Amino acid sequence: MTEHRPGRHALLRVSEPGEGPYAVAAGPDGAVWTTLVHAGAVVRLGPDGEVTRYDTGAPDCGPSVLTAGPDGALWFTRNRDHRIGRVTTSGEITAYDLPTPGSGPFGITAGPDGALWFTAMHTDRIGRITTSGEVTEYPLSVTGAFASFITAGPDGALWFTLNQADAVGRITTGGDVTLYPLPTPGAAPVGITAGPDGALWCVEIGAGQIARVTTDGRITEFPLPDPGCRPHAITAGPDGRCWFTAWATNRVAAITPDGQVEEHPLPTTAPEPHGLAFTPDGTLYTAQESGHLTRLTPPSTGQATAGTAGWPRPGVPRAGSGTGGA
Numbered sequence: 155m156t157e158h159r160p161g162r163h164a165l166l167r168v169s170e171p172g173e174g175p176y177a178v179a180a181g182p183d184g185a186v187w188t189t190l191v192h193a194g195a196v197v198r199l200g201p202d203g204e205v206t207r208y209d210t211g212a213p214d215c216g217p218s219v220l221t222a223g224p225d226g227a228l229w230f231t232r233n234r235d236h237r238i239g240r241v242t243t244s245g246e247i248t249a250y251d252l253p254t255p256g257s258g259p260f261g262i263t264a265g266p267d268g269a270l271w272f273t274a275m276h277t278d279r280i281g282r283i284t285t286s287g288e289v290t291e292y293p294l295s296v297t298g299a300f301a302s303f304i305t306a307g308p309d310g311a312l313w314f315t316l317n318q319a320d321a322v323g324r325i326t327t328g329g330d331v332t333l334y335p336l337p338t339p340g341a342a343p344v345g346i347t348a349g350p351d352g353a354l355w356c357v358e359i360g361a362g363q364i365a366r367v368t369t370d371g372r373i374t375e376f377p378l379p380d381p382g383c384r385p386h387a388i389t390a391g392p393d394g395r396c397w398f399t400a401w402a403t404n405r406v407a408a409i410t411p412d413g414q415v416e417e418h419p420l421p422t423t424a425p426e427p428h429g430l431a432f433t434p435d436g437t438l439y440t441a442q443e444s445g446h447l448t449r450l451t452p453p454s455t456g457q458a459t460a461g462t463a464g465w466p467r468p469g470v471p472r473a474g475s476g477t478g479g480a
Contacts, residue, residue: 163421164449168197168205175441177219177387177429182226183243186431186439188447189217189230196220196230196241199439199447208245215239215249219261219303219429221270225285229270231259238262238272238283250287254279257291261303261314267327271312273301280304280314280325292329296321303346303387305354309369313354315343322346322356322367334371338363341375345387347396351411355396357385364388364398364409376413387429392436399427399440406430406440406450420448 168175174192181187186199194213198206210217216234223229223240230239232249236257240248252259258276265271265282272281278294278301294301299319307313307324314323316333320341324332336343342360349355354367362381366374378385384402391397395408400417404425407417420427426443433439438450 162451163418165421166199166203166205166447166449167445168199168447169193169195169207169445171445172443173445174443175428175445175447176217176443177230178431178439178441178447179220179222179228180431180433180439181228181243182222185243186433186447187220187228187241188429188439188441189220191216191218191233196228196239196247198243198245206245208241208247210239210247210249212249218259221263223270223285224264224268227285229262229264229283231262231272233258233260233275238270238281238289248287250283250289252281252289252291254291257281260301263304263306263312265306265312265327266310271304271306271325273304273314275300275302280312280323280331282327290329292325292331294323294331294333296333302344303356305346305348307348307354307369308352311369313346313348313367315346315356317342317344317359320360322354322365322373324369332371334367334373336365336375337373338375341365345385345389345398347388347390349396349411350390350394353411355388355390355409357388357398359384359386364396364413366411374413376409376415378407378415379417386427389430389432391432391438397430397432397438399430401426401428406438406448418450422446422448 173190176191215232218233220230237249257274260275262272300317302315304314341358346356383400388398430440440448
């Protein structure tokens with residue numbers, strides 16, 4: 155069932171329109187960090203609301219996904235100049251070249267082995283970079299797959315989406331790869347996260363669905379009320395649900411392990427929400443192409459104050475299983 159339970163919103167300007175706040179991460183300094191994909195910069199939103207911008211010196215480098223690293227810094231992909239970036243909490247930026255030309259790094263996450271793991275969108279590889287900048291790349295068994303987001307799984311492996319291959323992949327820290335095809339053709343998965351229930355959850359931007367993938371590859375798909383909502387990014391919430399952005403309908407939503415969906419409209423027109431992340435106090439931040447971050451206190455953790463109705467219709471799960479190898 156889809157329902158609406160409004161939460162408390164705040165709209166925070168962090169850049170000019172068109173500069174593209176894209177991904178969001180909670181930093182080890184208590185701040186919220188976001189990438190400006192169209193401006194070659196990263197932004198720090200301090201706990202006091204102060205906005206500080208750090209330019210990479212390369213306006214067209216395309217900072218995309220970012221994550222907190224094990225070294226107390228933030229790490230991010232530079233999709234257009236094919237490098238991995240690192241920014242300290244005081245704003246010092248370093249960039250690391252990748253060995254394969256034109257790789258197009260996109261997703262990045264901290265791994266269980268003390269390194270950062272990333273996807274190479276244009277060269278069908280998964281990469282590993284140590285905090286000292288040493289890079290190892292692992293080729294996939296598919297071509298033109300568009301490796302997208304990546305996350306650390308509950309099983310000690312890394313899990314990633316293959317947008318053009320309609321599949322989810324798993325790679326061990328030793329480089330062994332297994333692929334799991336999604337049941338729906340044209341699913342086009344993008345965001346992926348480790349859920350509170352011990353499974354992986356990914357969004358299917360092409361099919362308007364959310365998929366749940368167990369660590370042994372069993373897949374259940376939950377169609378969303380609006381198949382054209384274009385779900386993009388997803389993250390695990392402190393409330394036992396996974397939260398995701400629907401950029402075509404300007405909403406964020408939460409889904410329970412059994413497929414119940416709750417939607418929240420965003421408080422501006424045409425925000426185009428992309429990345430999202432929770433801070434330790436349970437507040438959700440969403441990046442919007444309009445130049446804002448939206449701060450949402452969900453009704454489970456804050457006072458309900460505003461909103462509009464959602465759709466009271468159930469999501470019907472579709473089950474399937476995937477097989478494959480490196």
